[in-house]
Amino acid sequence: MLRKLSTLALLASCLVSQAQLDKEVKMNQFITILMQKMTLEEKIGQLNLTSVGFDVTGPILSQGVEEKIKKGLVGGVFNTYTPVAVRKLQDIAVNETRLKIPLLFGYDVIHGHRTIFPIPLGLSASWDPALVQRTARAAGDEAAADGLNWVFSPMVDIARDPRWGRVSEGAGEDPYLGAQMARAMVKGYQGDNFILDNTVLACVKHFALYGAGEAGRDYNTVDMSRLRMYNEYLAPYKAAIDAGVATVMTSFNEIDGVPATANKWLLKDLLRKQWRFNGLIVTDYTAVNEMIAHGMGDAKKVGELALNAGNEMDMVGEIFLNNGVDLVKSGRVSQATIDAACRNVLEAKYKLGLFDDPYRYVNEARNKTAIMNEAKLALSKEAAIKSMVLLKNANQALPLNAAKKIAFIGPLVKDHRNLIGNWSGAGDWKKAVSLWAALEQKFGADKFLYAKGCNLVDDPALRKRLNDHDGQIVLDEKTPEQLIADAVQTAQQADVVVAVLGEAFGMTGEAASRSMIGLLDNQLDLLKALKKTGKPIVLVLMNGRPLTLSWENENVEAILETWFAGTQGGAAIADVLFGEANPSGKLSMTFPRNVGQVPIYYNAKNTGRPFDENQKYTSKYLDVPNTPLYPFGHGLSYTTFNYDDIKLSKATITATDKLQVSVHVANTGNYDGVETVQLYIRDMVGSITRPVKELKRFEKVSLKKGESKDLSFTLTVEDLKFFNADLKWVAEPGDFKVFVGTNSQNVKEASFSLK
Structure with missing residues (x-):
């Protein structure tokens, strides 16, 4: 019977794979035929994302957009929503242009569209990915009912400096928690596919490292090692890619001395080759233009750099539109580069079903029932x-x-x-x-x-x-x-x-x-x-x-x-x-005692002279403790929870073993309550220095007054891995500690070894 079921499952999987392959073939054929009809100017036009509408998030508002749409020189519109406004512009695209290519409509749906949810930093404090996915689903449903098919969210930048204003848009300081939230939001916006007309393209941002700006100042320089990137900052972006996010937005900051929007290593080697992302890459607002101030060259030069790095839509700046033809004719940008970029824009529209029905997101009846219900x-x-x-x-x-x-x-x-x-x-x-x-x-x-x-x-x-x-x-x-x-x-x-x-x-x-x-x-x-x-x-x-x-x-x-x-x-x-x-x-995200402690975060590394109050020459301040005011993971309840000592299923594991970590948690107070039980590990000896703690699991448990439960977490060798000095994903044999508790500081601990 089991063999029969497994055969049926394999057959079903093959049928799904074949159906998916058939869809891909059909899409590629459609787009290839369409692109054969397009002029170079029209292909470059698809790379132009303009801003028209009710508000603007930067210093430039696109000019003469309607005329450009008529000439096939606009691929998408930013900041326009409502069925009436969207229909007006979509009518121009599909009725007054030579090839009748529909427009994308994007907007900053960050923590809700019409119905507003808590800011993302607040949502992440729920430690509830299922809840966060539901809020993204609701936001995507409202956006789709308001004529939009593309949301510039989630922002998944790891942030450890609360001076930076945009910490409000992300999930805080931890790569594991950030990855869970990134995955949840992508799934919420996009669902499993784009068959339904209330799913929208998600856009993970800002790629990459934007949350590590020097001095906590927006748009500022970022400089870090590849080791820190891979081990501490990249995980939430990777989680979004693995979840199938349709689009990626570049960040304003530089990486290795090159602005992200011109960084070939970032966009081609890492995103395309290593992570196998096959969706659409869009710049942030006028990010191509801003490379001039970075000192990367004039308008034509920064356009060349951005296109050759792998950007495919230019948000508002129109550098591609104004310089693209000359760049191709002069040989500085290849025709193949433009074709690949154009294809990805058209694929996004095809997957949304816009070529079948350009107005599938323009539904006034649904607008009246879906919004703020x-x-x-x-x-x-x-x-x-x-x-x-x-x-x-x-x-x-x-x-x-x-x-x-x-x-x-x-x-x-x-x-x-x-x-x-x-x-x-x-x-x-x-x-x-x-x-x-x-x-x-x-x-x-x-x-x-x-x-x-x-x-x-x-x-x-x-x-x-x-x-x-x-x-x-x-x-x-x-x-x-x-x-x-x-x-x-x-x-x-x-x-x-x-x-x-x-x-x-x-x-x-x-x-x-x-x-x-x-x-x-x-x-x-x-x-x-x-x-x-x-x-x-x-x-x-x-x-x-x-x-x-x-x-x-x-x-x-x-x-x-x-x-x-x-x-x-x-x-x-x-x-x-x-x-x-x-x-x-x-x-x-950690709350510091004063701003002089910033940056402060729980998963820091030890020094060669760890804190010791009784020794002068150790790593500490003279005027304030090293510890935060409120640590990562902190949060009280009207009731109280008691943790018994941790129990481990084994003292030593091998690469094929699973380690069960168990703890008994009791509600010892006078109210029913919900506790988020957090599990951290520490690699005691490594080929590179390792953090003092790393979050690896968490579980929310609801306990009535006087109730208790046994919780069990499963760890495998995958949870012990990190990127070593050669950027290889490895687990190294040795001793580990595991911590379970109510926050990153207040924990029980136990030890085990990996052979």
Whole structure:
């Protein structure tokens, strides 16, 4: 019977493979015939990605796009959505051009399209890839219903410097967790194929190493060894490629002294040859043009470099369009290079079904039912709850008791706009549920006390810089002193104070690096004034990066990190504060004690003089401990969890063995809760130095009050491998430690050996 089943499975696999092969042959034949009809100018036109629409993410807006579309000189459009707007441009492409080639329509769908979910850094704090996949599926469904077929997401850059504003867009500092999130988002956007009209092309970005910019400054230089690339930074990109991501976006930074957009090793040797990526490569916004400022040459030269490196679509800059024909005729770029690039653009359109139906993503009826429907709003709230991280909870300050008199104080209590954060794209902040609105809906009006306390941003220079780019920060009519006085008076009437503070949405994201990453001075002044009242303080944070919170950690009773939580953020925060939901998020990025510790991350390497408080000449600071304020993987619950010692199935394994790592976890507190059990390893001796810990497994476990469970993780030799000095993927015999616990610092440990 087993032999019969296995034969049937093999036959089915062969049939699927043959069907796939038949599709490939049919596609290649179609595109070959089409390209035989195309002029050189029309082929180069397919490499042109223009920007038309409601917003723009850079300094240039494409000019004369409609005329260029009519001439067959546009391959795709960026920033245009809604069925009406998309149909208008697609009509031109398929009715007024010589070859009637449909357009691609792309957009920055980063953490939701119309329904906004928590920022990606927040989503990664859920440690729940299945949840993240569901949010990407929902976002892709909305985007497709709004005329889009291409989303510039996921961003999977490893980030270890919280000064960089774009940490908000990624999954934090760890390659293993980052890889899980990258895979989940690609699967969510694309599904298993593009047969369904609510799947969209995903675009993994920014390839590569963009999160390692010097000084945490956006667009800045990156310089690292190949060893560090392979072992610490490349895994999430590779996971996205293995998951079948359809497109890849190049990054702004340089690698080995060459901008990524001109880096042949990166795009050809690594991406195409080693990883066998066969999809479409697109530049970031005007990245080709910006190579002029990098010092790579004039417009024609950078166009030559970018095309020969393997780029296939030029986002907005039109360097390919303006110089491509001359580059081919002069022999600096081959006809074969243009043909290969054009083919990949056409293949993307073919796989989406646009040649069969250019309007398959233009459906006004579906637009009315798919966008911000009940299911997506419920998912937005669920994702927000599961993303929140309880950083501190002294004396069981949380959950709140609604029978007590509670004062909600801060500029973000009634705020809508900042809830949906940066990169909220087509999201409508006016539809976001503020914390105050959620409280009134849950408890009725006039239940709680309120005071604004301070402006979100008082500093005139910062406020102007933010408002010059649509920061939407409005000063209160009262002076800062009057606002604090009102807040103190309100707090004195309360049993407990909930201070809702954080960043303006424009303080994180692209072009939003900060040299100091604490709460702004005016907000800290408010907290200090509230502290003097003697009332217990619960601090609720809304922000897009790890913050320095040393004073806050010492002086308030509880701290709840909510990130920028999305459309249903206020309702989610209310549920968590009052115990209707138990926080379960875990940090995916380390919180430093102060900015002087940056970069700080859990999977660092030892030095030859490891930290020793009793020895002067060891690796440490004079003025602050080496340890972070909150480590990677940290996150409390309203209940408590106890871990027994680790049990290993073997003390020694070989290359063919599996090691079972078991641990008993018990809910020892007074609430039902969810714990993320984390497993790390350490290779004690290697041919190259190895990190002090590396995340290898994690599992979320739901435990009722008083309940306990035995968890088991399976490790194989693959989990012990790394790239050695020759960039070979190897596991080396020797001693290892395995750690299991509630975060990267608070762990149980055991030892084993690999023969």
